[in-house]
Amino acid sequence: MMTNKPIPAELFAPADRKDDADKITRPTIGFWKDVLRRLLQNKLAMFGFFLIVVMLIMAFLGPQISGYSYFQQELTHMNIEPNGQYWFGTDTLGRDLFTRICFGIRYSLLIGILAAAMDFVIGVSYGGIAGMASSKVDTLMMRIAEIAYAIPYMLIVILISVTMGKDQGASLYTLVLAMSITGWVPMAIMVRGQVLQLRENEYCLASQSLGGSKKHILTKHIIPNTLGPILVNITLSVPRAIFAEATLSFMGLGLQPPQPSLGVLATDGLEVMGIGLFYQMLLPALFISLIMFSFNVFGDGLQDALDPRLRK
Numbered sequence: 001m002m003t004n005k006p007i008p009a010e011l012f013a014p015a016d017r018k019d020d021a022d023k024i025t026r027p028t029i030g031f032w033k034d035v036l037r038r039l040l041q042n043k044l045a046m047f048g049f050f051l052i053v054v055m056l057i058m059a060f061l062g063p064q065i066s067g068y069s070y071f072q073q074e075l076t077h078m079n080i081e082p083n084g085q086y087w088f089g090t091d092t093l094g095r096d097l098f099t100r101i102c103f104g105i106r107y108s109l110l111i112g113i114l115a116a117a118m119d120f121v122i123g124v125s126y127g128g129i130a131g132m133a134s135s136k137v138d139t140l141m142m143r144i145a146e147i148a149y150a151i152p153y154m155l156i157v158i159l160i161s162v163t164m165g166k167d168q169g170a171s172l173y174t175l176v177l178a179m180s181i182t183g184w185v186p187m188a189i190m191v192r193g194q195v196l197q198l199r200e201n202e203y204c205l206a207s208q209s210l211g212g213s214k215k216h217i218l219t220k221h222i223i224p225n226t227l228g229p230i231l232v233n234i235t236l237s238v239p240r241a242i243f244a245e246a247t248l249s250f251m252g253l254g255l256q257p258p259q260p261s262l263g264v265l266a267t268d269g270l271e272v273m274g275i276g277l278f279y280q281m282l283l284p285a286l287f288i289s290l291i292m293f294s295f296n297v298f299g300d301g302l303q304d305a306l307d308p309r310l311r312k
Contacts, residue, residue, distance in 0.1 A: 004071075012068050013157070034185035034307045035202065035228075035306055036305075037176040038305040039302060039305040042305065043190075044301060044307075045297055045298050045300065045301020045302065045304075046299035047295035048293065048294040048301065049165045049294070050296065051149070051290055051291075052291075052294045052295065052298065053291070055105050055290070055291060056109070057289075058102050059103075059105040059109055062098065062099065062102030062105075062248040063102050063103065066087070066096055066098050066099045066102070068098075069099065070096075070100045070102075071095065072226065073093045073095055074090070074094035074095075074230025075094050077090050078092055078093065078094045079091070079092060079272070080094075082279060086098065088101060088279070088302055089279055089280070091268060091280055092143040092272060093273075097265075097279075097280065097283060100260040100265060101260075101284060101287060103260045103263050104260045104261050104264070105170070105262065105287060105291070107259060107260070108242045108245060108246070108262045108263075108291065109238075109291070110172070110236075111172065111175055111176060111241055111242065111245045111261075112242040112245070112295075113238060114176045114236045115175075115176050115179040115237070115241035116179035116196075116238045116241060117174060117246055118179075118183070119180060119183045119186075119187045119233075119234070119237050120187065120230065122180065122184035122187075122188070123185070123186070123190075123191060124187065124188075124191050124230065126184065126188040126191075126246055127187065127188035127190065127191030127195065128191055128192075128195055128218050128222070128223060129141070130145075130188070130195075131191065131194070131196050131199065131222075132195060132214045132217070132218050134180040137146065142192070143189055145189065148182055148186075148274040149182055149185040151181075151182060155177050156181050156182065160174055160178045160181075172255060172259075175245055175255070178203040179241050179244055179245075183240075183241070186258060187237070188231070188308075190230075190233060191226060194222070194226040195226070198222045198226070199217070199222060203220065203221055204217050204295040228306035231304075231306070235295060235298060235299035235302055236295070236296065238295050239291060239292045239295040239296055239299075242262075242291055242292065242295075243288070243301060245261060246261070246263035246266065246288050248263065249263025249267060250263045250270075252267070252271055260286045262291075265280075265283075266281060266285050266286035268279030269282070269285075270282070271277075
C-alpha cells in the first residue's frame with residue numbers, strides 16, 4: 001500500500017522571472033507592413049518602381065526643364081540629331097523631341113491610369129454584385145459580361161471614334177471610353193470569383209447572422225480582403241492600356257496631331273526611317289518599352305509580395 005510522503009523542499013526552485021524562453025523575440029508585423037517589407041526586398045520590382053518615378057518626373061517636369069513647347073516649330077532646325085541644345089534631337093518640323101516625348105509619356109500615363117480607374121470602378125462593382133446575387137442573376141450578369149468581352153475591340157474603337165469625332169478634346173476620352181467598354185470584364189470575373197470564395201467564410205456568416213445586409217458584407221468585409229488581387233490587376237492593366245493606345249495611335253486611330261502620344265511619335269518616326277533618322281523612331285519605342293517593363297515587373301513584384309504562400 002502506497003503512502004503519501006511529503007516532497008522535500010530542496011526539489012523545488014523558485015521560478016526565474018528573468019527567463020525569456022517564452023518571450024516573443026520578433027515584433028508583430030501587420031499584413032500590409034509585411035507586404036511593403038517584401039516588396040522593398042524585391043530588387044527588380046523596386047527598379048521598376050524607380051523607372052515609373054523617373055517617367056512621372058519626365059512627364060511633368062521635363063517640359064519645364066527643356067524650355068520648349070511640344071508644338072513650337074523651328075523650321076531652320078529640322079531633323080537635328082541629339083546634341084547639347086536638343087537632347088533628343090528635333091523632328092521634321094523642328095520641334096524638340098525631348099519635350100514631345102515628355103508630353104507623350106504624360107498622355108500615355110494619363111490614358112493608362114484613367115482606363116485602369118474605369119476598369120476598377122466598373123469591374124469591382126459589377127463583379128461584387130454578381131458574386132453576392134442569386135445564382136440566376138449571377139448567371140445572367142456573367143453572360144452579359146461574356147457578350148461584351150466577345151465584341152471585337154477594334155470595331156468598338158472605330159465606331160466610337162466615328163460617333164464622337166476626332167477633335168483634340170474628345171480623342172483622349174474616346175480612347176479611354178473605348179478601352180473601358182470591354183476592359184472591365186477581366187476585373188469583374190476576378191472579383192466575382194473572390195466574392196464567391198470569401199462570402200462563405202465565418203466572418204461573413206457571422207455578420208449575416210447579426211443582421212448585416214449584403215451591401216454591408218460586400219463593402220466592409222469582402223472587398224477589403226480582395227484588395228491584393230485588385231491592386232495587382234490594376235497595376236498590370238495600366239501597361240495594357242498604354243500599349244493599346246500606342247497601337248491605335250500607330251494605326252492612326254489614337255490621339256490626333258499635334259498631341260504627341262508615344263504612339264503618334266513612333267508613327268511620325270517611322271515615316272523618316274528611310275532617310276536615316278532612326279532616333280525619331282527608336283526613342284518613342286524605347287520609352288514605350290520602358291513603361292511596359294516597369295509596370296509589369298512592379299506588378300509581378302506586388303503580386304509576389306501579396307501572396308502569403310511566399311512569406312518567409
